[in-house]
Amino acid sequence: MSLTTIFQAIVGGLLLGGVYALLAAGLTLIFGVMRVINFAQAEFMMLGMFGAYFLSTWFSIDPLLLTVPVGIVIGALGLLMAQGLLERVPRGDHNAQLILTLGVSLVLQNLALLLLGPTPRVVVRPYTNAYWSPAGLFINHARLYACVASLVIMLALYLFLTRTWTGRAMRATADDPLSAGGVGVNVRRIHVIAFMVGSGLAGLAGTLIATFNAAAPSIGNNFIIIMFLAVVLGGLGSVAGATLGAFVVGLVQSMSGLLLPLQLQNVMLFLVFVLILLVRPQGLFGFRQRV
């Protein structure tokens, strides 16, 4: 095994992890604030992919420029779901919430299949098939741009959560909703905003992924387990943990191909997952009392 092969696997893992991070951050934000496990998160990503495909095809706009507008639209959809459906479910009834999000996931997936058909939709830009080759490595431009854009969005999310009143209110609600409500935070409103931001992040991730993966109604199935793995690894409810978890997932997936047959890639991932949870059941960044 050459050094180039090892570096290639590391670079591939980091690029994957960068995109996974955005998906995982949205999921963990929703869980952290609302205590809702959102199974529809991957479908919001799928809608983001289709949004990027159609808008870039109809108006000849680069999908990277569509990231924020599509994210806002998907966020608005999340807002509707939170207000129209989730807020109607008794708070604390986790089974009902779980089944509701699972139901929304199936409805969105099948609606997309019905309305858009099964044909994979490919966004083709000059960078889709282009590679940068520093020191014998091969880095796909689309994956690189997606990873960089994802990190920029993660930085913006960090600033939002730490520097704005709403962001701080979200963190306070995540830590202790009762106390947050006691100091004037409208907890119900913060829940809805958290769901909107979380689903918007999935939409943003979708537009980025559309630059190197075909949009299809069932594409979410390829990502949902990865998202949950990253979130649980990082610690449920921790955005920083989910980001780290996403990079761990990306790196393990990529590096395991060097040591084991490729078909055991996900076996290795689950093995690492179990090992980490054995040592730190609360996840890398999670707090024991939260879980």
Next chain:
Amino acid sequence: MTAIAVRVRCTLLAGMTGFFALGLSGAGAQTTIDIGLMGPFSGPWAEHGKFMRIGAEMAVEEINRQGGIKSLGGAKINLVVADTGPSVETATNAAQRLLSQGKLSAFTCCFLSSFSLAASEISERLQVPMLTFSYSDVLVRRGYKYTFRDSSGADFQVKAAADLLKKEAAKIGKTIRTAALAGDNTAASVDYFKSLAEVLPMSDIRIVLNRVWTPPLTDAIPVALAIRDANPDVIFLGATTFDDSVGIIRAFNATGVKKLALGNGAQFVTPEFFDALGPQQAEGVMTTQGTAITKDPYAAEFLKRFRERTNIRWTVHDTTSVYSHLWIVKEALEKAASADPKKLRDALASIHITTPPPTAFTGVDIQYDGAGQNPKAPTFIVQWQDGVPLLIAPGEFAVAPLKWPS
């Protein structure tokens, strides 16, 4: 996701015509005959289900328009569609639901070999004939009486491909001595690679690399680099999903792997595959097909109708195979003069079709051996040349010679 079985009435007109036929030919005449179509209409292989459905619907419309099944008083064919979903489990459930209703006379199934294998077990148990174009040879090696395949399987395809590639290489002074295998672990690819492992050494071709993954492939570059380092003369590809098929060719182009590459199915020749890669990257990629648009005038006429109907530039074997299956079932129904699945099975077992439509897509007579395989079925190899997938083998049907990658 749960597979959803959906019953589809072909047209209101067909039903009304059937109603009048009942009145004219007496109470005993059958008005409609249910024929099933099981395919992946959702999940990662849904694109192929779409192509299958087009073929089935075209055949049903044409058969019904031409007067239906004459030996059954003009009975119309009613297509019953069932979604296999994305996994063997969902495919098994769908087959169980579809066949246990006891209304189907026969069905065509399922694109992916692993799905066809699961459905064939239920079809055998419930005694409903199944027609398939899936590649796995296990389908016709278990002594099943209700499974029929009119196209070639993995073993035959591998032998034909190895022979063709060696012959064509010799013509231009090249020798094929080494091969690399790269694909996923779905049943079709596993069988394909198993056949390659047996056949290639007999043709003096050494396998220098074998890379198998569970779909989806997260990054194709490491696979392409391993192939580049192994430096084989030919690459056999067994990627079955769209993203993996595109990803691996993209990675070959990025890493400078310019070798003969032969895929194992329609996923390498769909219009979307071409749109994703463009003519330059797709150039030279080959794939095997169970059925194809041969030189038969009927096939050319079919392609014209297909284009008018779908606005899709070319078709793949998902469409032509299922279209053929419906016509084969039609002939069997005429022969059996009954919609009873057992009688239809006997008719299929002894059928001998020598004329189009079905022969236009296989190039040979339709006739099954004791195992349910059409032993004469050839392997078709298609290659991307200047932005068009051209039939390059077998020689008697080929419209272009093999183009060596440069």
